[in-house]
Amino acid sequence: MVVKVGILGCGNVGSALVSLLQEQGDEIAKRSGFRLVPFRIAVRQLDKDRGVNLSKESFTTDPYSVVTDEEVDIVVELIGGIDPARDLIREALNLGKPVVTANKELIATYGAELMQTAGKAGVDLLYEAAVGGAIPLVRILKESLAGERIRRVVGIVNGTTNYILTRMSEEGIDYDEALLQAIAQGMAEADPRADVEGYDAAAKAAILSSIAFGVNVVAKEVYREGITGVRAIDISFARNLGYEVKLLAIAELVPPLSAANHAINPPEVFTEERVSQEEVAVRVHPAMLHRSHPLASVRGPFNAVFIEGATAGEIMLYGRGAGGRPTASAVLGDLIDAAHNRQSGAVTRRVPTRVARVRDIGSLYCKYYLNVDVVDRPGVLAAVAGVFGENNVSIRSMEQLGLGDEARLVFLTHTAKEADMIATVKALSELSVVEKVGALLRVLDPIDSSDPQGEPSYSDDTWTVPGSPRVHSGGTA
Amino acid sequence: MVVKVGILGCGNVGSALVSLLQEQGDEIAKRSGFRLVPFRIAVRQLDKDRGVNLSKESFTTDPYSVVTDEEVDIVVELIGGIDPARDLIREALNLGKPVVTANKELIATYGAELMQTAGKAGVDLLYEAAVGGAIPLVRILKESLAGERIRRVVGIVNGTTNYILTRMSEEGIDYDEALLQAIAQGMAEADPRADVEGYDAAAKAAILSSIAFGVNVVAKEVYREGITGVRAIDISFARNLGYEVKLLAIAELVPPLSAANHAINPPEVFTEERVSQEEVAVRVHPAMLHRSHPLASVRGPFNAVFIEGATAGEIMLYGRGAGGRPTASAVLGDLIDAAHNRQSGAVTRRVPTRVARVRDIGSLYCKYYLNVDVVDRPGVLAAVAGVFGENNVSIRSMEQLGLGDEARLVFLTHTAKEADMIATVKALSELSVVEKVGALLRVLDPIDSSDPQGEPSYSDDTWTVPGSPRVHSGGTA
Numbered sequence: 004m005v006v007k008v009g010i011l012g013c014g015n016v017g018s019a020l021v022s023l024l025q026e027q028g029d030e031i032a033k034r035s036g037f038r039l040v041p042f043r044i045a046v047r048q049l050d051k052d053r054g055v056n057l058s059k060e061s062f063t064t065d066p067y068s069v070v071t072d073e074e075v076d077i078v079v080e081l082i083g084g085i086d087p088a089r090d091l092i093r094e095a096l097n098l099g100k101p102v103v104t105a106n107k108e109l110i111a112t113y114g115a116e117l118m119q120t121a122g123k124a125g126v127d128l129l130y131e132a133a134v135g136g137a138i139p140l141v142r143i144l145k146e147s148l149a150g151e152r153i154r155r156v157v158g159i160v161n162g163t164t165n166y167i168l169t170r171m172s173e174e175g176i177d178y179d180e181a182l183l184q185a186i187a188q189g190m191a192e193a194d195p196r197a198d199v200e201g202y203d204a205a206a207k208a209a210i211l212s213s214i215a216f217g218v219n220v221v222a223k224e225v226y227r228e229g230i231t232g233v234r235a236i237d238i239s240f241a242r243n244l245g246y247e248v249k250l251l252a253i254a255e256l257v258p259p260l261s262a263a264n265h266a267i268n269p270p271e272v273f274t275e276e277r278v279s280q281e282e283v284a285v286r287v288h289p290a291m292l293h294r295s296h297p298l299a300s301v302r303g304p305f306n307a308v309f310i311e312g313a314t315a316g317e318i319m320l321y322g323r324g325a326g327g328r329p330t331a332s333a334v335l336g337d338l339i340d341a342a343h344n345r346q347s348g349a350v351t352r353r354v355p356t357r358v359a360r361v362r363d364i365g366s367l368y369c370k371y372y373l374n375v376d377v378v379d380r381p382g383v384l385a386a387v388a389g390v391f392g393e394n395n396v397s398i399r400s401m402e403q404l405g406l407g408d409e410a411r412l413v414f415l416t417h418t419a420k421e422a423d424m425i426a427t428v429k430a431l432s433e434l435s436v437v438e439k440v441g442a443l444l445r446v447l448d449p450i451d452s453s454d455p456q457g458e459p460s461y462s463d464d465t466w467t468v469p470g471s472p473r474v475h476s477g478g479t480a
Numbered sequence: 481m482v483v484k485v486g487i488l489g490c491g492n493v494g495s496a497l498v499s500l501l502q503e504q505g506d507e508i509a510k511r512s513g514f515r516l517v518p519f520r521i522a523v524r525q526l527d528k529d530r531g532v533n534l535s536k537e538s539f540t541t542d543p544y545s546v547v548t549d550e551e552v553d554i555v556v557e558l559i560g561g562i563d564p565a566r567d568l569i570r571e572a573l574n575l576g577k578p579v580v581t582a583n584k585e586l587i588a589t590y591g592a593e594l595m596q597t598a599g600k601a602g603v604d605l606l607y608e609a610a611v612g613g614a615i616p617l618v619r620i621l622k623e624s625l626a627g628e629r630i631r632r633v634v635g636i637v638n639g640t641t642n643y644i645l646t647r648m649s650e651e652g653i654d655y656d657e658a659l660l661q662a663i664a665q666g667m668a669e670a671d672p673r674a675d676v677e678g679y680d681a682a683a684k685a686a687i688l689s690s691i692a693f694g695v696n697v698v699a700k701e702v703y704r705e706g707i708t709g710v711r712a713i714d715i716s717f718a719r720n721l722g723y724e725v726k727l728l729a730i731a732e733l734v735p736p737l738s739a740a741n742h743a744i745n746p747p748e749v750f751t752e753e754r755v756s757q758e759e760v761a762v763r764v765h766p767a768m769l770h771r772s773h774p775l776a777s778v779r780g781p782f783n784a785v786f787i788e789g790a791t792a793g794e795i796m797l798y799g800r801g802a803g804g805r806p807t808a809s810a811v812l813g814d815l816i817d818a819a820h821n822r823q824s825g826a827v828t829r830r831v832p833t834r835v836a837r838v839r840d841i842g843s844l845y846c847k848y849y850l851n852v853d854v855v856d857r858p859g860v861l862a863a864v865a866g867v868f869g870e871n872n873v874s875i876r877s878m879e880q881l882g883l884g885d886e887a888r889l890v891f892l893t894h895t896a897k898e899a900d901m902i903a904t905v906k907a908l909s910e911l912s913v914v915e916k917v918g919a920l921l922r923v924l925d926p927i928d929s930s931d932p933q934g935e936p937s938y939s940d941d942t943w944t945v946p947g948s949p950r951v952h953s954g955g956t957a
């Protein structure tokens with residue numbers, strides 16, 4: 004059986020998809036019983052060479068003519084952005100045509116609406132390629148883990164920032180230099196803001212939370228911090244402690260605010276009963292990750308997502324998060340699904356979405372790393388440490404690096420409330436002895452430790468600075 | 481809708497499954513529209529407490545009565561072994577009942593036959609839990625990568641041996657001590673042979689090749705070496721070179737023998753045209769893996785599978801490979817699939833299997849590590865090196881460790897043919913100056929390097945011994 008595919012957009016991914024359909028056509032036909040044919044392709048410019056072997060008549064500059072073409076069985080949307088992609092997909096679905104898209108931005112904002120349209124039309128809307136490139140995240144979260152109580156999803160979902168942080172970590176270079184290298188290597192755009200400021204990761208975090216927890220989270224609800232404030236010194240200090248610094252997208256179920264907010268103590272450990280409260284915390288920020296954590300060894304442009312399930316335990320999926328061919332591979336997997344379902348009259352399972360409260364980051368708890376440039380004179384440490392105490396943040400250890408004008412205090416805290424830590428940072432920056440408050444890094448801790456102050460299951464030497472002097476908050480400093 | 485599940489066997493996995501169905505029943509019903517009920521359970525002993533909350537009437541000692549019970553909609557087989565599991569599954573399929581199994585041994589030998597029975601009956605036979613525990617390997621290989629030309633699958637698929645090798649590597653202890661620790665920790669059976677001699681991994685390798693390449697490979701066709709010959713000294717030497725030693729299950733498409741066998745040179749790089757020749761190489765043995773390879777950081781009891789696709793690139797899936805709850809989680813994913821399909825009248829896609837030649841390991845190529853205990857006197861190296869040359873194995877580097885009675889030569893070779901290397905080992909063991917030929921370790925190289933002698937894409941310092949003296953085969957030693 005021939006299945007005619009209409010493709011909207013023919014850039015990197017689109018041309019890789021056309022090549023794949025041509026190269027793998029026989030094999031797919033043998034394995035699945037149908038032949039996927041690139042039939043009509045909408046492009047912006049007709050005269051551009053796309054390196055694909057298709058007749059001129061296959062191309063058009065009118066994407067609507069592809070969607071409405073009666074011979075087109077399935078539509079693949081690779082234009083990106085909100086408009087006109089949103090309207091084109093809606094139109095295709097309403098015409099009863101399954102749609103495959105790689106459009107992260109669109110799904111992160113209008114995913115729920117479009118899924119509803121697909122549901123009413125009784126056809127598939129698939130978007131494996133929108134998160135994690137070639138990594139089959141969506142399928143695993145929706146199907147393999149359908150019976151699983153997922154507790155947290157932690158991902159390295161942006162290849163550009165991971166490439167930059169890897170260079171900083173392995174070569175000891177600073178952010179600006181690593182960014183220039185990334186641009187020179189084609190690993191970053193000339194205008195890198197969408198990546199380095201975390202917007203790309205935040206959109207992916209929204210999609211991941213929606214699938215993992217069956218709630219409707221949109222990109223703008225995701226707390227977001229990029230990597231532009233991370234310095235070589237922070238990474239080198241983290242490494243001495245046994246940690247890597249990664250830009251993480253984190254989505255987790257959290258205990259309801261009423262329970263978490265009643266004291267300055269860390270919240271109790273997550274229990275099953277609280278799940279019904281449906282609160283979800285979603286954020287993107289640089290974080291310290293113990294080197295024994297499987298995500299810590301994800302280097303360069305690779306992506307990975309670490310899923311913590313109540314029953315399955317820890318699962319990690321790793322692969323190429325971007326690039327024409329890896330992304331086209333994910334689109335092809337979806338296309339084959341859509342074709343199968345079209346043939347059998349079924350649709351791929353949808354995760355029903357519910358309204359959920361998205362928890363403000365201010366009421367979350369974790370351990371922090373903070374460095375503070377100070378004037379080097381007696382009494383400074385007492386003044387600085389006092390600010391932590393006044394804001395209910397307990398210091399786990401402190402180290403002084405440098406002397407005189409270069410004096411810097413590096414603090415590691417016990418588990419503290421985010422709002423208290425932010426208040427501490429603000430108060431510190433107003434102290435006369437403080438010259439500059441540097442990077443604030445959050446530490447990724449295990450979620451299911453029975454002791455909230457305990458060490459991660461994947462770590463055996465948290466917060467140990469080998470051979471360095473330590474000052475504890477309980478001391479006389 | 482209620483779906484009644486018949487469960488054969490109620491050990492670790494079975495009782496975890498019953499608990500899961502009870503705990504997650506509401507959630508699954510909400511997400512999928514049906515309620516999975518543990519309805520009839522076959523056990524060997526009725527009076528054993530299994531820690532599950534089910535009435536006595538649910539249990540029977542007759543597994544056939546569960547399979548034939550008209551109220552049972554889906555059968556889960558958790559008995560293990562060939563008989564009577566094979567016959568029970570056949571009977572269930574012939575009665576039109578979908579079957580979910582975690583039986584690695586059975587699928588690795590009679591998988592093709594049972595899939596054929598399922599195909600004729602038009603119902604599902606699902607076995608996600610048979611390989612890699614909670615890791616959704618089968619689904620990804622069958623569905624997400626349905627359009628992908630998979631070139632190689634490399635896995636750490638046995639938790640016991642990975643635990644032992646991790647202890648040996650991290651604590652510098654020898655095999656016997658690590659094995660005792662593993663037994664004490666419940667990570668190894670009192671009779672550990674199925675694990676440490678590679679039988680378990682070989683069965684999983686057979687299943688992986690069948691799914692990845694659509695060919696019918698059975699367990700006994702898999703070349704198999706365990707870890708009992710690996711010594712602490714080998715691991716420590718490998719670590720100095722930047723490598724970890726892991727027990728790997730490797731399945732790959734290889735160029736046809738006629739091309740590979742025509743010279744002592746390494747075969748040319750794999751090209752698409754050769755795929756049609758359908759030759760597959762499947763093996764389990766300890767191997768050296770560069771520490772920058774994502775599999776190198778898989779520690780302790782965890783499993784991971786690294787998939788190299790022509791389009792998707794490198795994908796790794798990581799998680800708990802064994803244990804009652806992780807395995808039950810995979811069974812539950814399959815159960816939900818089977819229930820969905822039963823409702824919609826569909827069946828999960830099957831990968832058509834074809835007859836394929838399984839390539840003998842003797843005609844494969846790789847780099848080798850070999851250590852040889854020798855008497856320490858002039859001319860020994862020349863004699864030993866001569867044996868390599870006579871057998872067409874080119875030495876890349878040699879290092880002497882120790883002196884006098886403790887003298888040991890450690891060789892690293894260029895890429896060589898397995899049969900030549902085996903002949904070298906045999907000839908060395910017959911030399912009078914050789915006291916003992918120690919471990920032979922193969923090195924995992926990238927498959928898609930354009931230079932067969934080149935470095936792995938994930939490595940930048942192959943074969944460099946920092947600060948140690950080197951003797952090259954071209955030298956005067």
